[in-house]
Amino acid sequence: MVRSDVRGDGGRPRVEEPGERDGGPERPGDSSETDTDVKVPEQRGRKSGDGGGRGRAKAPSRPRRRRVLRWSATVLAVVILGTAGAGYLYYQHLNGNIKREKLNLGETKIAEPTPNAAGQTPLNILLIGSDARDTEENQKLGGARDTFDGPPLADVQMLLHLSADRTNMSVVSMPRDTLLDIPKCTDPDSGEVYGKLTHTMTNESLRRGGPGCTVATWQELTGIHIDHFMMVDFSGVVSMADAIGGVPVCVTDNVYSHTSDGKGSGLKLEEGTTYIKGKQALQWLRTRYGFEDGSDIARAKAQHQYMNAMVRELRENATITNPNKLRNLAEEATKALTVDEGLGTVTALYDLSTELRKVEPARITMTTMPYTYVGPRVVPKEGDAEKLFRLIREDIALDGKDKKKTTTEDATSDDPAAAKDEIGVLVLNGTMTSTLAPVAGRAHTVSRLLVEEGFTKSSSSTTTAVVEDKTVVRYPSAELEGDAQAVAKALGIPLGQVERSTEVSGVTLVVGADWREGTAYQAGQEDDTTPESADALNGADKKACMEVNPAFTW
Known part of the structure; x- marks a missing residue:
């Protein structure tokens, strides 16, 4: 289709290569996910007692004060913005907080999908987690002191797909270790042109002109039209996680993400379910050492668990009525995000949050791009990855709950054909x-x-x-x-x-x-089920619990 922009094999343990850091290629002095100031957090979960087997989530003790809990560190920000309505000047102030970048820095243009019978089109938003050390706070949270103010990497990449009829939502994570082609990108500020790269780690795209190059990389790989992006850095995750008050996560055993050579996120939790927020939430989202096989795939699963729990908490808990708290939330939300120009106002973000809130947790599906190992890295799994991308392109729900389409004979046009x-x-x-x-x-x-x-x-x-x-x-x-x-x-x-x-x-x-071949067209019946290798997790699943690697228990 001519497109325009007008509108794992899983399973195999990840082998760390020399010179690699958690979160991207090693930088001199990088302490990986480690923060030397990490302390053993207050535990709100409790040890399993009589009758409570390991690996099972226990009922958590809830925080004393409930605040409104929102979508992930990025999506969360848009959900809460609609609650702040403090007049024109304050509105302009909030707009000034929001950082804006160009949507697409590549050359390939992908047309929007054809509207459905009701004239609706799906919405695709790329969520990006940046490892930038561009402020003292980000430096402290991310470690790697020798890389202050260096070019960032897109260590978290998730495509959020909201269906045209707004009944379901699908999220596809791309492992940070994915090798793919990065297209030619042009920096909109300096005009610098970055040539095409082949067989390169996907997180390198962000340092080639900005998030618009990450968008271009996704579009070239998947053929999916991306409408918007939202990017957040370390300090943004912490500030927004603090604002929401706490999200329940589960581990199958006591876990401490720390190695003898100083690597790890510093996350320290007791077995079972614990409410996490602030720096602890950032540690959870960054943890690789300690979960399952220690790969980036396991980290994506932990991120999915966090995001699903965030959505459920949003719907189950009371909203904020204190004006000062609302103002603080609006400040943190607008400061945390970098977005494309189409989302660069409070009004646009509020409209987006309204659309996202229409989806029930049971219709949210979290997936990881099917992959195959190539040494310590991964590549899109032939067949399964393309199938998952096709389901997104064709707006087919990944939970398999779309209404069955009735087959009717297509009507012949009343317009007579020419010779x-x-x-x-x-x-x-x-x-x-x-x-x-x-x-x-x-x-x-x-x-x-x-x-x-x-x-x-x-x-x-x-x-x-x-x-x-x-x-x-x-x-x-x-x-x-x-x-x-x-x-x-x-x-x-x-x-x-x-x-x-x-x-x-x-x-x-x-x-x-x-x-692709032959002289006779064969219209076949396609399989629209989500590939098993996508490791789908339903948003209403409260039993999800991260498997702890025995080498990281305490």
């Missing part, structure tokens, strides 16, 4: 997938098939559409609908794959990834 030899058809190559290169010469091959069918004005283009899962015929206006359907019928393409689009100037056939 075949009078219909101009442009054929494009859309056979590329996230794991497969486009089939060379495919558009020319299919164009010749049309000529043989009598469409003598058919021609092909060397332009390669980024991603088109299904072969589709598009037309720009009602008077060409009959012509487009005639083209589809000649090749055996279902009329349901003929659509009107303002992105084309004439009848346009895009040969999709479902027709």
Whole structure:
């Protein structure tokens, strides 16, 4: 499809390479996740007693004072902004707190998905956790004193997909250790051009002009149109976690994330469920040493547990009514975030929070991009990763609870088709997938098939559409609908794959990834179940508990 921007194999233990730090390539003096000021936190959970086996979450003792609890350290910020309405000057002040960056620094443009029958489109937001040490507070929280004010890495990357009908939400985490291609990006401030990189760790994208390069990297890999991004750093996570008051998390055993050579987040918790906030929440979100096999995959699972618990707490607890607390929350929220220009106002963030709040926890699905190990790193798992990306592109709920679509025969247009030899058809190559290169010469091959069918004005283009899962015929206006359907019928393409689009100037056939070979189009029934390798976690699951590595118990 021609796109525009107008609108693990799991399981294998991760081997740390020399010179690597937790959170990215090692920097001189980096203490990884360690904070030397970490103290044993006050434990609100309790040890398992009679009848309480290990690995089971126990009912936590709740904090004395409940404050409104929100979405993750980033999504949380948007949810609470709607509660602050302190007049025009204060509104302008809050707007001034918000940091803004350009959305996309790459060259590839991905068009928005086609609206559903009600005219609604899904919303895709890239959530980025930066490891920047650009302030004294971030330096203290992140360690690595020799890297103060150095270029940051995008150590946390999650794509949040809100369905077009706002009934469900899907989140896809990309492991920090993923090797992929990073496209050419241009710094919007300096004009510096960063050339394309191949087989590079994904977190490097942030230091190539800003979050807009991370957006461009995701779009090129997945073919998913990204509407917005939200980025938060260490201090932002802590300030927002403090503001929400506490989130329950569970571990199967006592855990202390600390190694003899000073690595680890410093997280120290008792077995069972504990409410965490502030610095402790940051430690949880950064912990790798101590959970499961010590890989970045385990860290993503811990982040999913935290985010799900945050959503549930938001809905189960009372809201804040104290004006001073509301003002403080609004201050922290606006200071914590860097967003794209489209989200750069309190009004835009409030509107977004309204949309997010429509989804019940039971319809939220957290996943990790399916992966395959390549040495100590990972790459997208062939087949499964592309399938997960396709489900997001086609707005198919990952929880499998979408209403079954009824199959009805597509109606033939009332618009009569012109004679075949009078219909101009442009054929494009859309056979590329996230794991497969486009089939060379495919558009020319299919164009010749049309000529043989009598469409003598058919021609092909060397332009390669980024991603088109299904072969589709598009037309720009009602008077060409009959012509487009005639083209589809000649090749055996279902009329349901003929659509009107303002992105084309004439009848346009895009040969999709479902027709990479052969001369006869076969419309198949696709499997729309979420790959098991995506390790899905439902937002209503209160039994989730992180498995503790025996080497990190106390």
